[in-house]
Amino acid sequence: MRINHLRSVARVFARLLIIFAGTMLLPLAASWLLDDGAQFAYDEGVLITLLCGLALWWWTRRHRGELQIKDGFLLVVMTWTLLPAFATLPLVIYFWPDLSFTDAYFETVSGITTTGATVLVGLDKLPYSINLWRAELVWLGGMGLIVLAVAILPLLGVGGRQMFKAEAPGPMKESKLTPRMAETAKGLWLIYVGISVACFVAMKWAGMSWGDALVHTFTVMGLGGFSTHDASFGYFNSVRIEAVTIVFMTLAGMNFATHFLAWRSRALSPYRWDPEIRWFLVVMYASVLGVAVYLWAMDTYENFPEALRYAAFNTVSIATTTGFANTDYSQWPLFAPLWMLFLSSFVTCSGSTGGGIKMARAMILYKQVLRELVRSVHPNAVIPIKFGAEVVPHNIVFAVLAFGFSYMVVLVSLTLILSFTGLDIVTAFSAVVACVNNTGPGLNQVGPATTFAILTDFQTWTCSMAMLLGRLEIFTLLVVLSPAFWRK
């Protein structure tokens, strides 16, 4: 890594920072408009972010260098680790000195990685603009900061594709919707904004206030799970709102590239031909029914419609890695919440705003297992792994296997670290699963009725790390941390 490379990265990063400062104007405006007493937190935050951005820009203003593949990785990692640090400014300043940087960073990472785990209590009493800022982070992180940068910054050029791949979730990232990357990124953001607007209107129609509708639109579309209320969706206690939320969580859990294709061809057939979406829907809604029947059979709820309502909302919310709750489901018999957490680790589609290893990888892993089984009976059999009608190339199968393995290693080692620091095993494991999958609430001490505030600083940093590992799908982060990356 020569200084030249750093400068190429810094040059793009400077622009990102300036844009990011611009995104803080939304809560600032809301704050001024509502006069909620948090204005001072934003103008300083905007100022600091903007100044840093301008300084970097000044430093690199004469630099003309294309981004290399390596630079792309570095830029993506820098974006995802440093922007949350700048995003803490409004929180730290507002709460000064009650909120440590550790907790604030956890909160913003949780937002930008669309996790939705929180260390804050008393959300109902917070200024509206603070909640809006947290939610906006979720929304921005949902479709991806780099995708946004590629869409609006023309200077990325060829390097843009590389970074796009480093950030986009899922095993097969070559599906080019349009010949040019910038057009693809623009199309994806356009669809994202479009569905968000629909969600906003639907939320309002379902009975939320305008303010709640906006915050929840942000967190539903990003599959984040931040709410304006400590009781999450229990506060609204409205079947209609829950139904609308389920619909939009499902939409956001699908591949946005498929939404894009459907929109461009004005037809529903792309959904039919996407095998991932088929499995996403089948697995998730079969689980909803299963959990409902289970809860009903276990007498958690007296009648089936009630069981179905709670099962549907919480299962879809956790499976899509959103993390809303309309009841304290950690009180349910343990199987149900564990199953929901299990779903969250693979159910969402690649190219969605959800977390986990993605349905595409789960399908490839499953088919690889099946292939080995058939091969042991028919040694001469030629069995390609198919994804829909397409054959998955060997290198992708191997990449998926490596990913599956490292995902396991990450889960186990982080769980061990947390339990080493004194957490009980259910809390430690569920916290790691909830963070790596970007789900949000875990079980026990970090369950849906509580927060992550009980964690020590070290545990909080571990969880922040877990969220970033999960959002950048492990490898992007590991690449930058590997010695080979820095060797000249």
Place this chain on the structure above:
Amino acid sequence: MKIIILGAGQVGTSVAESLVSEANDITIVDQDAGLLTALQDRLDLRTVVGNAASPSVLKAAGAEDSDLLIAVTQSDQTNLCACRIAKTLYNLPIRIARLRSSDFLDSKELLDQNNFAVDFSICPEQVVTEYIVKLIEFPEALQVLEFADGLVSLVAVRAVEGGLLVGHPVADIRRHIPRIEARIAAIYRGDQPIIPEGETVIEAGDEVFCLAATENIRDVMCELRKTDKPVKRIMIAGGGNIGFRLARAIERDYQVKVIDISPQRAEFLAQQLSHALVLHGDATDEDLLEGENIDDMDLFLALTNDDEDNIMAALLAKRMGARRVLALINRRAYVELVHSGPIDIAISPAQVSIGSLLAHVRRGDVAAVHSLRRGAAEALEMIAHGDARSSSVVGRRVEEIALPKGATIAAIVRQLRFPEMKPANDLIAVEVTHKVIVAHHDTRVEADDHVIVFALHRRLVPKVEKLFQVGFHFL
């Protein structure tokens, strides 16, 4: 008739062979001079070396005054191009193209007179595939041929002890299945053809040709042998053009295994097929066959491009316990060789597929031609045109028609509208009612009847055709 054949491959050669004997002027075009020389040594025809899709080569082949162009090169694109050139530059009246890819057939306007100008397209691999699919559906049959758009079927069945009619005179079929009109068109005992009379007794081992409406064919077969248990497990050796098409056509209805020797081809097959199990290996490798439970297979199909491999694989599979084996054999000598050996069915692709081409080549009254008994005999579907004065067939009873000895009228399909005679716009084509009449000595042929004629010898065919020509009275 002056005919140009483009491509001296298997199809081109067998077309040339069967047309030469019918006294036509044939010019054959190919890029391989050696192939053409060898062909010219055997057959009386003219050869031109060159690219079939180039105007000068077509001109050299005599496109200006030819009546028929048969483009059967390996390349669809060359065939299409040649048809267009022949139409545009030389206004050659009838153009037939071989099109392997179904892509071209998906949109109708692509082949019409304004575009590629293909009058008829044929796909030999598809014809062979459909032929084999029929055999799988009727595992008792040696051959299943359809006439009149599938309304009438002709099946060849080997009579086996236990069949109801075996050991009884032919006329008993009326008593056994009174509802069904069926006709036994010919019997081969050993290699001797017998024209069946009412009192001819069917013996076990006879090869019997039966004709009936397609929906009744299964009942008719029961007369000649007990029904086998239906086919479930099929192994295909060779995933070439035919093997692949066949596997794709049947993989949903049967348990199919496909063996191919080329790793790339196996990979391709596995990608394209969704249910069949693709195996990479040699179909003559007994360990592989044993490992894949060859003894449980109801049907083993050897469909590689190599005659010897097919014969060996089929023999091996039969010995290792496959219930029925079928081999694709191109060389006529080999077909004769394996006949009545352990291989149950030998298919000669050229014989199977040439009928669809010959129907277009022969004068307009022939709707379908199928060769039987490895090309020795032929079944024809003729259209009786004209009226009692201009035709020597129309308005006459079957016994009055002066058919050459060895040819019989087996059935008549009345009021059928054939697809090629449909109006251009399919929407106004009304549902046509039709009637299958099994011919008796007093059945009267009417105008526009489709008459199915069974000729015991190929040399009788020109006489049959002449008989059906309008305005020429045969004595």
